[in-house]
Amino acid sequence: MTGDGKSGAAGVDPEQLWLRPTAHRRGRRPSFSREAITAAAVALADAEGLEAVTMRRVAAEVGAGVMSLYSYAPDKDTLLELMVDHVSGELPVADAPSGDWRADLRTIAHLQRAHMLRHPWLPAALSTHRVPGPNTLAFLEHALAVLRPTGLDGAAKLEVFAQLTAFVAGHVAHEIAQGAASRSPDRAAAEARYLATVAADGQHPELAEALAAPGRPLSPEATFTRFLDRLLDGLAAG
Amino acid sequence: MTGDGKSGAAGVDPEQLWLRPTAHRRGRRPSFSREAITAAAVALADAEGLEAVTMRRVAAEVGAGVMSLYSYAPDKDTLLELMVDHVSGELPVADAPSGDWRADLRTIAHLQRAHMLRHPWLPAALSTHRVPGPNTLAFLEHALAVLRPTGLDGAAKLEVFAQLTAFVAGHVAHEIAQGAASRSPDRAAAEARYLATVAADGQHPELAEALAAPGRPLSPEATFTRFLDRLLDGLAAG
DNA sequence: TCTATTCTCGTACGAGGTACGAGAATAGAG
DNA sequence: CTCTATTCTCGTACCTCGTACGAGAATAGA
Numbered sequence: 001m002t003g004d005g006k007s008g009a010a011g012v013d014p015e016q017l018w019l020r021p022t023a024h025r026r027g028r029r030p031s032f033s034r035e036a037i038t039a040a041a042v043a044l045a046d047a048e049g050l051e052a053v054t055m056r057r058v059a060a061e062v063g064a065g066v067m068s069l070y071s072y073a074p075d076k077d078t079l080l081e082l083m084v085d086h087v088s089g090e091l092p093v094a095d096a097p098s099g100d101w102r103a104d105l106r107t108i109a110h111l112q113r114a115h116m117l118r119h120p121w122l123p124a125a126l127s128t129h130r131v132p133g134p135n136t137l138a139f140l141e142h143a144l145a146v147l148r149p150t151g152l153d154g155a156a157k158l159e160v161f162a163q164l165t166a167f168v169a170g171h172v173a174h175e176i177a178q179g180a181a182s183r184s185p186d187r188a189a190a191e192a193r194y195l196a197t198v199a200a201d202g203q204h205p206e207l208a209e210a211l212a213a214p215g216r217p218l219s220p221e222a223t224f225t226r227f228l229d230r231l232l233d234g235l236a237a238g
Numbered sequence: 239m240t241g242d243g244k245s246g247a248a249g250v251d252p253e254q255l256w257l258r259p260t261a262h263r264r265g266r267r268p269s270f271s272r273e274a275i276t277a278a279a280v281a282l283a284d285a286e287g288l289e290a291v292t293m294r295r296v297a298a299e300v301g302a303g304v305m306s307l308y309s310y311a312p313d314k315d316t317l318l319e320l321m322v323d324h325v326s327g328e329l330p331v332a333d334a335p336s337g338d339w340r341a342d343l344r345t346i347a348h349l350q351r352a353h354m355l356r357h358p359w360l361p362a363a364l365s366t367h368r369v370p371g372p373n374t375l376a377f378l379e380h381a382l383a384v385l386r387p388t389g390l391d392g393a394a395k396l397e398v399f400a401q402l403t404a405f406v407a408g409h410v411a412h413e414i415a416q417g418a419a420s421r422s423p424d425r426a427a428a429e430a431r432y433l434a435t436v437a438a439d440g441q442h443p444e445l446a447e448a449l450a451a452p453g454r455p456l457s458p459e460a461t462f463t464r465f466l467d468r469l470l471d472g473l474a475a476g
Numbered sequence: 477t478c479t480a481t482t483c484t485c486g487t488a489c490g491a492g493g494t495a496c497g498a499g500a501a502t503a504g505a506g
Numbered sequence: 507c508t509c510t511a512t513t514c515t516c517g518t519a520c521c522t523c524g525t526a527c528g529a530g531a532a533t534a535g536a
Contacts (some may be wrong), residue, residue, distance in 0.1 A: 011425050014432035027482025028532040054523065065485035065526075076524065091239065126367050129415035131429055135438060137445065142446035153453025161410055163465055172402030177367035187251075191369055194252035198375060206382035215391025227401055230472025234465075265513025266501040292492060303516035305494075314493065 012078050014131040016053040033062050034072045038082045042119070045083065050121040052077075080125055085133030087119050093142045096150075102148040102232050109168055109228050123173040126165070160235065167231060175220045250316050252369040261267055272310045276320045280357070283321065288359040291317075318363055323371030325357050331380045335387075340470050344383040346465050347406055353408040361411040364403070398473065405469060413458045 014151045024030060040061040045053050055076060079092040091111055097104050116122045132140060140161060146237045181188045199208035218226075245430050262268060262392050278299040293314060295435045297304040311317045329349055354360045370378060378399060385395045437446035456464075 011422075013425075014429055015435070019432065019435060026480075026484090026534050028484075030483065032484095043446055055525080056523075067485050067487095067503095067527095068483075070525075071483055077375055083341070085295065100476060126363055127362055127411055131432065137442060141442045141444050144448055148444070154448030155452040155455060157448055159456075159461060166408030166412060167405060170408045171401070173365055174404060181367065191252055194257065194369065197253070198255060204375060204377050204379045206386070209381055210392030210395055213391055214393040218397075223397060227472075232472075233470055234468025234470075234472040257523065264503050264511075265517080293494080294492075297516095305496095305516050306514075308494075309514060463524090 012081055017131055032062055037062055037072050038086045040081055042083050045121045048117055066203055081130055084125050084130055085135045088135035088139055091139045093138050097146045101146050101149045112168045113172055120176050123169040126169050173225055250319055256371050266390045270300055275300055275310050276324045279317055280321050281325055283359045284357055319368055322363050322368055323373045326373035326377055329377045331376050335384045339384050339387045351410055358414050361407040364407050409462055
């Protein structure tokens, strides 16, 4: 369950997860690998959504028995954690900070957006607290370097990064929902009819007007850029 | 599980859900009510988190048989929808827009934050697309009225509201995660140890410095206000 | 070769969502 | 009042899911 709420007790021990030795010493040789299992899970999530990622499906995809997965990850929640860090490895980190932290942050945000659009399950997966794995940490390291010219203290820099990521995730989640809605015309039509009915009831004049005068539709990308720039403008002042 | 086989929520027909007649005509008199069932589910989620909300638990809480719930909501997803709109009824809408849309928006954001802290499952529940019910629409109507002085077109106003809500949800989710972490000292300590180990590996100088010089810790409320003001500053310019 | 170790995976259990359909309650028709 | 159509109640059952258990297989070192 990816459900949030007060279930903070459920969690993964980061030391056990990311710092455990990976070498093989004695005993039977492993038939699979964390990498392969994680990659299969990611492929499944990309293709069919997070809810298609079940231990049985992943095992079948890898050619393993279901319970064999538990030699590589102690539970499904951990597998999700592995998936998140796995795809974070796609984020390029090579280019050094330019010194213009606003431009660099903008670049980072656009990278994250593209990344999340490529893996639409990411916003949902990020909504619960995750301990950063090596790939995530590499990206974080880069973001902190970018923020160096701001002169913010450590906690503030971490906070800025967290907020930026949350902003991007929120936007992309919205973007995906819109896209999904327009991809099922019946649902979209039903929703439009419903809103029209509500707008016509006289109790919602502002909504009626907003729906009547929608303005020219902006591309999701344009909207994203607009809000991002506003947020960065604001950060510049703070 | 949604019948269309595609990923994502968007499985509820809004007309069937929000516009269906509520009057009782013929046949056996209902023993329960949508209200009571929804309220029980909300109470459960508030007390024990979203994952405690199962059809069996809710039914037990109400004193009904499990399958009786399905006379009031066609499936669990719909029940979640009802829960979201139910708690939206707590949001005060009475006060008219002051004409200062920035101040009004700030008030709205703070209301939403308090609301989500009161119902910590809300950010997660909002992360999937929801069709606004009557209470949500009343609040939206108010927000649109507040945004009237901006002169934005309909789509833009809706977009601003969505972004603001997403921002608040993202922040509160983070806030809750932090709070949950500090409420389980073992986890927090393990995570701190892990990050310290990573920071000491020489590969993450920026992280090491950020952790070494954290600065004075800000209250979550202060951080929220700071970022919110920045976002509003930005919106003012756009 | 023997043994300790490590991995594989069939079986099984409990929890969760919900389809089915029999029974119970009720309003209106006669 | 009786009959019937309607509407709600809910026990039973099925399927999917995560995962505990433990027996068997493979392997490295003694």
